[in-house]
Amino acid sequence: MSNADFELTGKTALITGAGRGIGLATARRLAAAGAHVIIADYIAENGEAAAAEIESMGRKSLFIEVDVRSSASVDSMAARALAAFPQIDILVCNAGIAQAVAAEDCSDEDWLNMLAVNLNGVFWCCRAIGKHMLERGSGAIVNTASMSGMISNTPQPQAHYNAAKAGVIMLTKSLAGEWAGRGVRVNCVSPGYIGTDMTAEGMANADxxxxxxxxxxxxxxGAPEDVAAAIYYLASPAAKYTTGSNLVVDGGYTAW
Ligand SMILES: NC(=O)c1ccc[n+]([C@@H]2O[C@H](COP(=O)([O-])OP(=O)(O)OC[C@H]3O[C@@H](n4cnc5c(N)ncnc54)[C@H](O)[C@@H]3O)[C@@H](O)[C@H]2O)c1
Structure with a gap:
């Protein structure tokens, strides 16, 4: 192994939820390692700014507006990405939402929307870009799961979020097994609490x-960059023997 195993020059990454937070930190990290980065998000203003920043680093970039809840929107994202770039080497399925709601008060709409973004969205993206990677016989996918897929957070109630993230961990392992023999690696990261817009409300809560x-x-x-570093490793050739893994980045939370 050499430093070349951490080199991403000439590779193209597509990152969902890359307009801010962990996704944006990952876009910067992969671009710093040499990759061109396609920014996919449903907030256009953030996505455009992120793409401009990646271009200012001397890499190619493109913002694609997508709603990962819709497989049609995701398929059209994949088609646009592959019309603009010859191939996608790295896919980071990172778009996500959080909500605190007691299970007994969680409406059908709350439940279905959570699963639609945090679990369906990951599958639609893996399926759309995974097909292209399988055709080429090469690719690395990293999904953003959560420690919430392994432990039940407290004090905030979020059963639907936890269930969706547990689903992402098992989806990752399932795809890794199906695709390992065809050159496509699939891993996930499980962050603990990271300071982003998603956790701003909780960090302001005195309880x-x-x-x-x-x-x-x-x-x-943790910082978004702490998670970006783990995603970078799993996306890089250095992790070539790693598939189906769940890299936990939680300051030790799940160790206690
Ligand atoms: N912040 C944490 O403590 C933490 C912990 C564990 C896991 N995570 C996970 O990390 C990922 C990134 O979270 P973050 O903390 O950076 O949050 P964030 O809210 O800052 O970023 C989430 C991004 O996803 C985008 N997004 C949301 N719904 C979308 C949709 N339907 N289609 C397309 N884009 C959509 C948002 O526009 C935003 O840019 C999420 O999957 C989240 O669940 C975060």
Whole structure:
């Protein structure tokens, strides 16, 4: 193994939810390693700004507006990406939402919307871009799961989020097994609490935030860059013997 195994020059990555937070940090990280990066998000303003920033780093970029809840929208994202770039080498399925709601008050709409973004969305993207990777016999997919797929968060109630993320971990393993013999690796990362827009409400909550810190051995939340580094490793040739894994980046939360 050499530093060349961490080199992404000439490769193209597509990242969903890359307009801000963990997705944006990942776009910057992969671009710094040499990759061209396609930014996919449903907030156009953030996505356009992210694509401009990647171009300012000397890489090619493109913003594609997508709603990952819709397989038609995802298929059209894949078609647009492959019309603009000859191939997609790396797919990061990272778009996600969070919501705190007690299970007994969780409406059909809340439940279905959570599953639509956080689980269906990952599958639609893996299926659309995975097909292209299988045809070429090469590709690396990294899904953003969560420690919430392994532990039940507290004090905020979020059964639908936790269930969706557990689904992402098992979807990752299932696809890894199906596609390992055809050159496509599929892994996921499971972040603990990371300081982004998603956690801003919780970090401002006088009950939740101290509980999160007390339950985290490192006693702090992580940065988006901490997760981006793990995604980078799994996406890079350095991880060529790694598939079906779930890399936990949680300051030790799940160790206690
Ligand atoms: N922040 C954390 O503590 C934490 C912990 C574990 C896992 N995660 C996961 O990491 C991922 C990124 O989260 P983040 O913290 O950066 O949050 P964020 O809210 O800052 O970013 C999420 C991004 O996804 C996009 N998005 C949401 N719904 C979409 C849809 N239907 N179609 C397309 N794009 C959509 C948003 O526009 C946004 O740019 C999510 O999957 C989240 O569940 C976050």
């Amino acid at each position: 939740w935030y101290p509980t999160w810190l007390a339950m985290t051995p490192q006693g702090r939340v």
